Amino acid sequence: MTKHKPDAQEPLSARENIPLRVFTDPVEVSRTVADEIDTLIRKKAAAGEQCVLGLATGSTPTAVYAELIRRHRDEGLSFANVVTFNLDEYWPMQPQELQSYVRFMNEHLFDHIDIDHANVNVPDGTLEADDVPAFCAAYEKAIVDSGGIDIQLLGIGRTGHIGFNEPGSARASRTRSIWLDRLTCLDAASDFFGIEHVPQRAITMGVETILSARRLVMMALGEGKAPILAKAVEGDVNNAISASYLQQHPDAVIYADAAASASLTRSVSPWLLGTVNWTPELIRKAVIWLAQAVNKPILKLTDEHYNAHGLQELIAAHGPGYDINISVFRAMQKTITGWPAGKPAANERNADCHVAEPFSKRILIFSPHPDDDVISMGGTLIRLVDQGHEVHVAYQVSGNIAVFDDDAIRFADFAAEFNRMAGIDDSKTAAFEAHVEEMLKNKQPGQVDSPQVQQLKGLIRRGEARAGGRSCGVPIENLHFMDLPFYETGTVRKKPLGDEDIRLTMELLDRVKPHQVYAAGDLSDPHGTHRTCLAAVFRAMERSTNHSWHKECALWLYRGAWQEWEPEKVEMAVPLSPGELKRKRVAIFKHESQKDRALFPGVDEREFWQRAEDRNRATAGVYDQLGLAEYEAMEGFVLWKGGDV
Numbered sequence: 197m198t199k200h201k202p203d204a205q206e207p208l209s210a211r212e213n214i215p216l217r218v219f220t221d222p223v224e225v226s227r228t229v230a231d232e233i234d235t236l237i238r239k240k241a242a243a244g245e246q247c248v249l250g251l252a253t254g255s256t257p258t259a260v261y262a263e264l265i266r267r268h269r270d271e272g273l274s275f276a277n278v279v280t281f282n283l284d285e286y287w288p289m290q291p292q293e294l295q296s297y298v299r300f301m302n303e304h305l306f307d308h309i310d311i312d313h314a315n316v317n318v319p320d321g322t323l324e325a326d327d328v329p330a331f332c333a334a335y336e337k338a339i340v341d342s343g344g345i346d347i348q349l350l351g352i353g354r355t356g357h358i359g360f361n362e363p364g365s366a367r368a369s370r371t372r373s374i375w376l377d378r379l380t381c382l383d384a385a386s387d388f389f390g391i392e393h394v395p396q397r398a399i400t401m402g403v404e405t406i407l408s409a410r411r412l413v414m415m416a417l418g419e420g421k422a423p424i425l426a427k428a429v430e431g432d433v434n435n436a437i438s439a440s441y442l443q444q445h446p447d448a449v450i451y452a453d454a455a456a457s458a459s460l461t462r463s464v465s466p467w468l469l470g471t472v473n474w475t476p477e478l479i480r481k482a483v484i485w486l487a488q489a490v491n492k493p494i495l496k497l498t499d500e501h502y503n504a505h506g507l508q509e510l511i512a513a514h515g516p517g518y519d520i521n522i523s524v525f526r527a528m529q530k531t532i533t534g535w536p537a538g539k540p541a542a543n544e545r546n547a548d549c550h551v552a553e554p555f556s557k558r559i560l561i562f563s564p565h566p567d568d569d570v571i572s573m574g575g576t577l578i579r580l581v582d583q584g585h586e587v588h589v590a591y592q593v594s595g596n597i598a599v600f601d602d603d604a605i606r607f608a609d610f611a612a613e614f615n616r617m618a619g620i621d622d623s624k625t626a627a628f629e630a631h632v633e634e635m636l637k638n639k640q641p642g643q644v645d646s647p648q649v650q651q652l653k654g655l656i657r658r659g660e661a662r663a664g665g666r667s668c669g670v671p672i673e674n675l676h677f678m679d680l681p682f683y684e685t686g687t688v689r690k691k692p693l694g695d696e697d698i699r700l701t702m703e704l705l706d707r708v709k710p711h712q713v714y715a716a717g718d719l720s721d722p723h724g725t726h727r728t729c730l731a732a733v734f735r736a737m738e739r740s741t742n743h744s745w746h747k748e749c750a751l752w753l754y755r756g757a758w759q760e761w762e763p764e765k766v767e768m769a770v771p772l773s774p775g776e777l778k779r780k781r782v783a784i785f786k787h788e789s790q791k792d793r794a795l796f797p798g799v800d801e802r803e804f805w806q807r808a809e810d811r812n813r814a815t816a817g818v819y820d821q822l823g824l825a826e827y828e829a830m831e832g833f834v835l836w837k838g839g840d841v
Contacts, residue, residue: 207470208462211430213443214414214450218462222417222453226259229349229413229451233264234273236346241277246315248279248339250348250406251305252359253297255724256415257349261305262692268309275311279342281335282318283350283359284400287328287373289321294644295387296321319371319399328399332371336405348409352416355379356424356437360400363436367444369402382801403441412448414439416456418727419759425452426459468506474513476527481764482510483524484822493823494525528824531769536576536752536833537585537712556585557711560704564716564729564756565595566661567787570668571808572756573714574780575772576831581669588708590676591661592701592729593683594654596645599789601636604652608632654679656789663786667779676704682728693728693735701736709745713737717753717761717834726756737836751836758800760811761832763818768835771827772812781805 209216219225233249240247251257267273282297291298298318306316317338323331339345350358355377361369362377375397376384385391406412416425428439429450442448457463465485466472487494490501499517502510514520540555559580563569569577569589581587612629615622628648635646645653658677665675680697682690705713715733716726733751740746752768755761772780784805785791792803800807812829820826 208466210469211461213433214429214448216429216450216452216457216460218452218454218457220454222455223259225415225417225451225453226257226263229257229260229415230263230267232413233260233347233349234267237273237275237278240346241274246277246279246343248281248342248344248346250345250401250409251280251282251301252349252351253282253284253300254351256351256417258304260349260415265305265308275309278311279315280311280317281339281342281345281401283348283406284398285319285321286395287319287321287323287397287399289395291322295384321399328373332373332399335371335401339405339408345409347411347413348406350406350412350414350439350442352414352421352425352428352439353380354383354420354424356428356439358403358406358414358439358442360398361403361406361438363438365403365435365438367407367435367441368404370405371399371401374398374400403438407441407445410447412442412445414442414448414450416450416452418453419455419458421452421456422459425450425456426461430461465506467509471509474510477764479510479514479520480524480527482507483520484528484764487822488818491821493821494521494528495823497521525823528763528819528822531766532771532819532825532830533768534579534771535583536768536770537580537583554711556583558708559585559587559712559714560708560710561587561589562592562701562713562715562729562733563589563661564592564726565598566591566657567595567664567784567790567804568716568726568756570664570780570783570787571804572716572718573754573831573833574668574783574808575776575812575829576714576754576770576833577670578668578776578779578783579770586674587670588674588676588710589661589665589670590678590704591658592678592680592732593725594650594677594679595657596650596653599653599656601639603656603789604649605633605636607656608652650684657787660787660789664783667783667786678704680729680732682732683725690725690728693731697728697732698735698739701732702740705736705740705745706743710749711745713749713751714754714833715751715836716756717836718756718758726758734836738838752833753836754831754833758807760815761834763815763822763832765834766815766832768833769815769819770831770833771816771825772829772831774828777809777812777829781809784808 219228237247264273268275282301285297286295289296293299301316301318306313317335319335320331352358355363357377357380360374360376360380362374362380376394381391381394381396384394388394424437428437428442431437431440433440433443461469467482472478483494483497486497486501486505486507489505490497492501497517499511499515502508502515502517510520511517537557537559538555561569561573561577577587608629612625615625631646632649632652635649662672662675665672678700680700682693682697685691713733715730717730718726737746737751790804809829812831815830815832816827819830
């Protein structure tokens with residue numbers, strides 16, 4: 197088959213071998229996919245035909261399913277003519293288990309629509325090993341007998357897999373049993389409360405099965421998918437990245453958000469693809485890219501460097517190169533400030549886009565989990581306190597599911613022993629200790645903790661947050677534990693952001709009346725909590741525009757343990773000395789339940805303090821390489837200007 201040929205009218209897609217649309221807002225990605233499915237179902241129904249859908253699981257398509265449910269409820273979309281085939285299922289897996297894709301599909305779609313459950317097909321994870329091959333053959337036959345899949349919905353895994361077609365999957369592969377790649381198991385570890393509990397095998401549609409669908413629709417959301425998406429779209433077709441086989445399909449499309457498209461040439465260096473609009477932001481991006489490409493400081497770049505690396509148009513429009521160098525160097529230099537909330541008695545505007553007065557300021561730092569504040573911006577937090585500002589920290593969720601069972605048992609034992617030492621003979625305490633020990637010692641992998649155990653684990657995280665706050669100098673009364681309702685499910689899968697989450701956030705903002713707000717702008721958190729917490733802050737800020745404090749307030753976005761801002765995006769860089777970096781590490785160490793080994797580390801198995809220090813040193817290293825001042829470490833921030841990240 198021939199590869200997709202990019203549209204000559206769209207030069208940004210010149211290196212892309214699969215049709216791809218990029219949306220600023222991930223909500224638009226989901227809505228566009230829902231539009232396609234809605235249109236097809238109604239068209240088929242009007243013709244008296246059945247509509248055959250291939251469906252996917254995971255966090256990516258959940259918003260699509262939620263939108264389809266809404267259309268069924270509010271707009272009369274019927275699924276009576278729909279037959280579905282799911283891509284895959286873990287093996288072995290019982291359908292009632294939390295991690296089962298049968299349960300996932302029921303909870304996220306099937307239980308809320310009028311589909312005939314006899315028309316629902318999901319690979320069977322309950323089979324004996326000897327029965328799997330016959331089932332796979334029957335699954336293939338069922339797809340053919342249904343008339344073939346009309347639209348196959350896909351995500352892309354970090355190994356580039358579609359379905360569970362791991363690296364090495366052949367183009368001709370059909371539905372089969374497969375061993376899971378370690379990276380895939382790491383991604384799934386949070387769902388199973390530890391990689392040791394993740395099944396090593398799965399049943400999956402094969403590559404040929406997927407490519408047999410009449411239309412393929414792939415969704416890609418978040419920075420975590422950016423590197424592998426670029427390889428699948430711009431690289432050659434190869435069995436190491438099964439998503440690259442979409443290049444050979446006659447009707448495939450990828451819908452991605454801006455974050456997932458960040459590694460594509462259209463995002464990294466669009467000037468290599470054709471004429472661009474040279475905004476100040478794009479000029480800054482191009483100059484930094486050039487300096488890194490030739491390994492030169494900004495002020496040592498020459499016209500020859502620009503011309504030799506595809507930046508002739510920039511030189512022609514805004515040159516000479518020396519003038520461009522000076523402009524970008526000064527812009528980068530201006531981002532560096534040791535006074536993130538302004539310097540007292542300063543006569544000029546500071547990097548926070550506000551004059552220094554009033555001094556001191558009220559600062560509100562939103563921390564999604566109870567340790568994100570110190571991991572992500574601990575050095576800046578310490579500096580804000582040391583410089584005399586009134587600093588508040590709001591821990592948005594309890595983080596209770598991220599505590600090991602052994603730690604909960606240890607704390608329950610401590611509480612009981614403490615009461616005995618204090619002469620408190622409390623039968624309720626003894627009963628609580630017995631419940632915790634009994635429940636956790638007999639707990640099955642992935643089993644939801646009882647409400648009492650969830651509360652205990654939440655208290656453990658609260659105690660650590662208080663210790664971390666004290667270490668940074670934040671008064672205990674300025675630590676706020678919000679326990680946003682969307683999080684409190686006891687499982688990794690959370691509820692959607694609700695009005696109560698936004699109301700609680702607005703209430704805290706009105707109470708503190710901050711001059712500066714800091715929030716986690718990191719969207720690569722594999723569990724989605726950061727994304728939801730950030731949405732709560734955005735919505736609360738938007739609904740507070742008529743409040744008296746709002747016009748004097750700036751919202752700065754930091755990034756967490758998963759990634760750092762690209763240097764061209766950084767608008768405030770706070771340098772850290774070796775001593776400040778050490779103080780930050782001490783504050784992180786106060787979160788003992790996350791030390792040594794976190795329950796949900798993601799694919800990066802380094803400890804959080806190691807990630808943070810490496811990330812902060814790397815940011816400082818970029819500034820140094822660009823010819824700016826050399827520091828031990830730096831924390832970077834971006835100013836929110838409305839909308840989503």
